[in-house]
Amino acid sequence: MPESVKLVSIGTAVPPHAIDQREAALASHQAFSSRYSDFERLAKVFESSGIRRRYGVRPLEWYVQTSGWPHRNDAFIEGAGALFVSAANKALQSAGLSAGDVDTIVTVTSTGIATPSLEARVSTQMGFRADVERVPVFGLGCAGGVSGFSIASRLAASRPGSVVLLVAVETCTLAFRIDKLTKANIVATALFGDGAAACVLQASDEGIAEVEMSGQHTWPDTLDIMGWSVDPEGLGVIFDRAIPPFATANIQPAVTSILGRSNLTVNDIDRFACHPGGAKVIDALETALSLGQGSLNHERDVLSDYGNMSSPTALFVLDRLITAGLPRRTLLTAMGPGFTLSCVSLKAAA
Secondary structure (H helix, E strand, O other), X not given: OOOOEEEEEEEEEOOOEXXXXXXXXXXHHHHHOOOOOOHHHHOOHHHHOOOOEEEEOOOHHHHHHOOOHHHHHHHHHHHHHHHHHHHHHHXXXXXXXXHHHOOEEEEEEOOOOOOOOHHHHOHHHHOOOOOOEEEEEEOOHHHHHHHHHHHHHHHHHHOOOOOEEEXXXXXXXXXXXXXXXXXXXXXXXXXXXEXXXXXXXXXXXXXXXXXXXXXXXXXXXXXOOOEEEEEOOEEEEEOOOOHHHHHHHHHHHHHHHHHHOOOOOHHHOOEEEEOOOOHHHHHHHHHHOOOOOOOOHHHXXXXXXXXXXXXXXXXXXXXXXXXXXXXXEEEEEEEEOOOEEEEEEEEEOO
């Protein structure tokens, strides 16, 4: 019987510049209040977001002074590259492996453009082999960590014994824009942080958890819910529809459908591990999935400590669950542009 795919290890990383939420609120007030009449009402999101601290690839004052897509993308290439190396090395060290042992690299990002892609740019520094296979994945947004995990697990299954490294890395703070006087931009400045998470997956008999199944659900006519706009200044966030009420109304049927493809039900799941997009999103997920209030405690803690880092955030939650002790079956979930729900079921190693 072929070996099942296992999560062997996980590693996380954040950049060096801590952004206290109170300092971010003050900087945002100075940048927007005199130019945007609705700012004071929207500024309450800095307190209601559930975030205490975030991290950025640049210090806070840089975002106020810097404009232009080239400057921001240069910061992405430098900052995301450093985060990639840090998270990947932690995951490999935890697995007792070196970069030279990696056969396939799946790199997930949506917050900057790099061609050659990030794993190629750090290849010499990491020590990847010349014959390593590169799979860069762009545009999945907040769902990217979970979708990337699914992609990496299927690649591992296709070549038993091969080592697949997944790295989800984002520099969301580079979308902070003082030129965009919009509700979506104010919310973004209150929510986004930078970070990376890396996982080693392998079809073998050793690991933290077995990858049981995965699936996606994309709702029609939902392109406007979340995404990026692109202009000479850089990427601008799109939040054209409120996500919490959408999640409350639509997540449970989608999860039920995804699980049903593998003859599972919601009752088979011992713990949902969700991407914490914001405090209201976490509340909506608890309601939609009929969880007790406060059940998603690790999600709230990750949000408080790091903010919404997009694709790596769900993997930060998974890391905390592993530390606390995985239950029998965990469903890793995240929503992202499309509008899409991505799920991966993990069974704890015996």
